[in-house]
Amino acid sequence: MAADVRLSSLKEWDDDQVLSAMSEGNRLALAELYERYWYVLYRVAFQKTKSSEMAEELVQDLFVQLWQKRASLTVRRVDSYLFGALKYSVIDSIKSRIVHEKFQEYQQFFAPQVDSSTEDQLAYSDLLGTIETELLKLPPKTQEVFRMSRFEGQTIPEISQKLALTDKAVEYHLSKALKLLRTQLRDYSFVWLLISFGQL
Known part of the structure:
Protein backbone atom coordinates (compact mmCIF):
# COMPACT_ATOMS: atom_id res chain seq x y z
CA MET A 1 0.00 0.00 0.00
CA ALA A 2 2.85 2.34 0.87
CA ALA A 3 4.33 1.77 -2.56
CA ASP A 4 0.96 2.62 -4.15
CA VAL A 5 0.77 5.85 -2.17
CA ARG A 6 4.28 6.84 -3.20
CA LEU A 7 3.57 6.00 -6.81
CA SER A 8 0.41 8.09 -6.90
CA SER A 9 1.92 11.02 -5.02
CA LEU A 10 5.20 11.24 -6.94
CA LYS A 11 3.45 13.05 -9.77
CA GLU A 12 2.60 15.86 -7.37
CA TRP A 13 6.07 16.22 -5.89
CA ASP A 14 8.60 18.75 -7.10
CA ASP A 15 11.96 17.69 -8.49
CA ASP A 16 13.81 18.11 -5.20
CA GLN A 17 11.38 15.84 -3.39
CA VAL A 18 11.59 13.18 -6.08
CA LEU A 19 15.41 13.40 -6.12
CA SER A 20 15.50 13.05 -2.34
CA ALA A 21 13.36 9.92 -2.54
CA MET A 22 15.60 8.51 -5.25
CA SER A 23 18.73 9.17 -3.18
CA GLU A 24 17.18 6.96 -0.50
CA GLY A 25 16.84 4.10 -2.98
CA ASN A 26 13.32 4.63 -4.31
CA ARG A 27 13.33 3.26 -7.87
CA LEU A 28 9.90 4.74 -8.55
CA ALA A 29 11.43 8.17 -7.97
CA LEU A 30 14.07 7.42 -10.59
CA ALA A 31 11.32 6.35 -13.00
CA GLU A 32 9.46 9.59 -12.31
CA LEU A 33 12.53 11.72 -13.08
CA TYR A 34 13.07 9.72 -16.24
CA GLU A 35 9.48 10.29 -17.29
CA ARG A 36 9.80 14.03 -16.69
CA TYR A 37 13.04 14.60 -18.53
CA TRP A 38 13.89 11.80 -20.96
CA TYR A 39 12.25 13.35 -24.01
CA VAL A 40 13.71 16.86 -23.71
CA LEU A 41 17.12 15.33 -22.98
CA TYR A 42 16.73 13.03 -25.97
CA ARG A 43 15.90 15.96 -28.25
CA VAL A 44 19.00 17.85 -27.15
CA ALA A 45 21.20 14.78 -27.60
CA PHE A 46 19.72 14.08 -31.03
CA GLN A 47 20.28 17.67 -32.19
CA LYS A 48 23.95 17.39 -31.24
CA THR A 49 24.71 13.84 -32.41
CA LYS A 50 22.27 13.52 -35.35
CA SER A 51 21.78 9.91 -34.28
CA SER A 52 18.61 8.62 -32.62
CA GLU A 53 20.38 5.48 -31.42
CA MET A 54 23.24 7.42 -29.86
CA ALA A 55 20.86 9.96 -28.32
CA GLU A 56 18.81 7.21 -26.69
CA GLU A 57 21.94 5.51 -25.38
CA LEU A 58 23.31 8.76 -23.91
CA VAL A 59 20.06 9.52 -22.09
CA GLN A 60 19.76 5.99 -20.74
CA ASP A 61 23.37 6.02 -19.57
CA LEU A 62 22.76 9.37 -17.89
CA PHE A 63 19.97 7.96 -15.75
CA VAL A 64 21.94 4.80 -14.99
CA GLN A 65 24.76 7.00 -13.66
CA LEU A 66 22.25 9.12 -11.77
CA TRP A 67 21.04 6.00 -9.97
CA GLN A 68 24.53 4.68 -9.31
CA LYS A 69 25.62 8.01 -7.79
CA ARG A 70 22.35 8.64 -5.94
CA ALA A 71 23.83 8.44 -2.44
CA SER A 72 26.61 10.96 -3.11
CA LEU A 73 24.88 13.47 -5.38
CA THR A 74 24.92 17.16 -4.51
CA VAL A 75 22.35 18.77 -6.79
CA ARG A 76 20.90 22.26 -6.52
CA ARG A 77 18.59 22.02 -9.50
CA VAL A 78 17.72 18.71 -11.11
CA ASP A 79 17.19 20.10 -14.60
CA SER A 80 20.50 22.01 -14.58
CA TYR A 81 22.35 18.92 -13.37
CA LEU A 82 20.82 16.63 -16.01
CA PHE A 83 21.42 18.98 -18.92
CA GLY A 84 24.94 19.73 -17.70
CA ALA A 85 25.78 16.04 -17.39
CA LEU A 86 24.29 15.37 -20.83
CA LYS A 87 26.41 18.15 -22.35
CA TYR A 88 29.65 16.48 -21.22
CA SER A 89 28.41 13.04 -22.26
CA VAL A 90 27.65 14.35 -25.75
CA ILE A 91 31.09 15.97 -25.99
CA ASP A 92 32.82 12.75 -24.90
CA SER A 93 30.72 10.73 -27.34
CA ILE A 94 31.51 12.98 -30.29
CA LYS A 95 35.23 13.03 -29.43
CA SER A 96 35.20 9.24 -29.16
CA ARG A 97 33.53 8.92 -32.55
CA ILE A 98 36.05 11.27 -34.16
CA VAL A 99 38.98 9.32 -32.70
CA HIS A 100 37.51 6.07 -34.00
CA GLU A 101 36.92 7.53 -37.47
CA LYS A 102 40.41 9.03 -37.62
CA PHE A 103 42.00 5.73 -36.66
CA GLN A 104 40.00 3.98 -39.35
CA GLU A 105 41.21 6.58 -41.86
CA TYR A 106 44.77 5.91 -40.74
CA GLN A 107 44.33 2.17 -41.21
CA GLN A 108 42.87 2.63 -44.69
CA PHE A 109 45.54 5.13 -45.70
CA PHE A 110 48.58 3.38 -44.33
Missing part, protein backbone atom coordinates in the same frame (compact mmCIF):
# COMPACT_ATOMS: atom_id res chain seq x y z
CA ALA A 111 47.63 -0.29 -44.49
CA PRO A 112 49.39 -1.95 -47.44
CA GLN A 113 47.14 -2.88 -50.36
CA VAL A 114 47.14 -6.32 -51.97
CA ASP A 115 49.56 -5.20 -54.66
CA SER A 116 51.84 -3.26 -52.34
CA SER A 117 55.51 -3.94 -52.40
CA THR A 118 57.14 -6.18 -49.85
CA GLU A 119 58.97 -3.11 -48.58
CA ASP A 120 55.69 -1.29 -47.85
CA GLN A 121 54.28 -4.32 -46.07
CA LEU A 122 57.38 -4.59 -43.94
CA ALA A 123 57.22 -0.89 -43.07
CA TYR A 124 53.60 -1.21 -42.03
CA SER A 125 54.32 -4.30 -39.95
CA ASP A 126 57.24 -2.49 -38.36
CA LEU A 127 54.98 0.40 -37.38
CA LEU A 128 52.41 -1.88 -35.76
CA GLY A 129 55.19 -3.81 -34.07
CA THR A 130 56.64 -0.60 -32.65
CA ILE A 131 53.31 0.44 -31.17
CA GLU A 132 52.68 -3.00 -29.65
CA THR A 133 56.23 -3.27 -28.30
CA GLU A 134 56.04 0.10 -26.59
CA LEU A 135 52.63 -0.64 -25.14
CA LEU A 136 53.96 -3.84 -23.59
CA LYS A 137 56.43 -1.77 -21.59
CA LEU A 138 53.53 -0.26 -19.71
CA PRO A 139 51.69 -1.75 -16.72
CA PRO A 140 48.76 -3.99 -17.73
CA LYS A 141 46.14 -1.54 -16.45
CA THR A 142 47.71 1.34 -18.39
CA GLN A 143 47.76 -0.80 -21.55
CA GLU A 144 44.12 -1.71 -21.06
CA VAL A 145 43.02 1.89 -20.52
CA PHE A 146 44.97 3.08 -23.56
CA ARG A 147 43.57 0.40 -25.86
CA MET A 148 40.00 1.04 -24.70
CA SER A 149 40.41 4.78 -25.22
CA ARG A 150 42.43 5.07 -28.41
CA PHE A 151 41.72 1.84 -30.28
CA GLU A 152 38.13 1.13 -29.18
CA GLY A 153 37.04 4.77 -28.92
CA GLN A 154 35.56 4.47 -25.43
CA THR A 155 35.11 7.59 -23.33
CA ILE A 156 36.71 8.26 -19.96
CA PRO A 157 33.40 7.76 -18.07
CA GLU A 158 32.83 4.46 -19.90
CA ILE A 159 36.31 3.23 -19.05
CA SER A 160 35.95 4.38 -15.45
CA GLN A 161 32.74 2.41 -15.05
CA LYS A 162 33.98 -0.76 -16.74
CA LEU A 163 37.31 -0.87 -14.89
CA ALA A 164 36.00 0.48 -11.56
CA LEU A 165 38.42 3.42 -11.68
CA THR A 166 37.94 7.12 -11.06
CA ASP A 167 38.02 9.51 -14.02
CA LYS A 168 41.28 10.91 -12.64
CA ALA A 169 42.84 7.45 -12.57
CA VAL A 170 41.85 6.83 -16.19
CA GLU A 171 43.33 10.19 -17.20
CA TYR A 172 46.53 9.29 -15.33
CA HIS A 173 46.91 5.99 -17.22
CA LEU A 174 46.26 7.70 -20.56
CA SER A 175 48.78 10.42 -19.81
CA LYS A 176 51.36 7.82 -18.83
CA ALA A 177 50.88 5.86 -22.06
CA LEU A 178 50.90 8.94 -24.26
CA LYS A 179 54.08 10.23 -22.66
CA LEU A 180 55.91 7.02 -23.55
CA LEU A 181 54.52 6.75 -27.08
CA ARG A 182 55.21 10.42 -27.79
CA THR A 183 58.92 9.69 -27.44
CA GLN A 184 58.98 6.38 -29.27
CA LEU A 185 56.82 7.41 -32.25
CA ARG A 186 58.75 10.52 -33.22
CA ASP A 187 59.41 9.01 -36.66
CA TYR A 188 55.70 8.44 -37.20
CA SER A 189 54.39 11.97 -36.65
CA PHE A 190 51.08 11.42 -38.45
CA VAL A 191 50.37 8.30 -36.44
CA TRP A 192 51.21 10.12 -33.23
CA LEU A 193 48.74 12.88 -34.07
CA LEU A 194 46.00 10.31 -34.58
CA ILE A 195 46.79 8.51 -31.35
CA SER A 196 46.92 11.69 -29.29
CA PHE A 197 43.80 13.14 -30.98
CA GLY A 198 41.15 13.88 -28.41
CA GLN A 199 43.53 13.90 -25.44
CA LEU A 200 42.01 15.69 -22.42
